[in-house]
Amino acid sequence: MSWWSNSNTEPKRKNRFYVSMGTGGTLYSVSSVTKPSVTIEPKEYRMINHFYRYPGIPKWEPIIIKFVDPGFWGGASVSIGGQPVQGTSQNTSKTLYEMLLASGYVNPNPATKAGVTETALPTTGPSRLARVVSPEKAAMIDRSFGSSQQKSDGAQLRIVQLNAAGDPTETWTLYNPMITKISWGELDYGDDGLVEYTLDVTYDWAELTE
Secondary structure: OOHHHOOOOOOOOOOOEEEEEHHHOEOOOEEEEOOOEEEEOOEEEEEOOEEEEEOOOEEEEOEEEEEOOOOOOOOOEEEEOOEEEEOOOOOHHHHHHHHHHHOOOOOOOHHHOOOOOHHHOOOOOHHHHOOOOOOOHHHHHHHHOOOHHHOOOOEEEEEEEEOOOOOEEEEEEEEOOEEEEEEOOOOOOOOOOOOOEEEEEEOOEEEEEO
């Protein structure tokens, strides 16, 4: 008997999922996400007049998270740069920008030019989130994606698939996520569709649980 004629069998569906990030809880503004993938490049060796291939080191490929901006970020208070941000009130565009600032980036405005001392930097507003001039791995992991101190396993990013009852059927945990690209979308007078934001994320490795 084929699986599709069995009423007790239900295949996994693309539209049943959620993404959670650090201490921010469920990100309700996510519209789509690519699941992790791994590449194993073979190594080739020559012995006399023959070539032999052996598996190389697995490499985890980046994922892309797409967002819309409904005027709120997620279902809980988000910790970005050590500062609480109410996920139910802050819009997607601002949160993505603050993630960039929290990673260590300082824009070249007069208040944050090179040579300005740390004590002279603003204590409020987005510029309070960074104290160096370029992104840094530890800051990006802990400050942009949420403090890992509140998670015993050190994970900051999860992709969870659900069944019809809302129970998890597949959970991907991404370790040490880092931002590689942020896009705030595009605008077009001839298109009344939703503005879409994208966050490209790389990571050290991923684990699958059910």
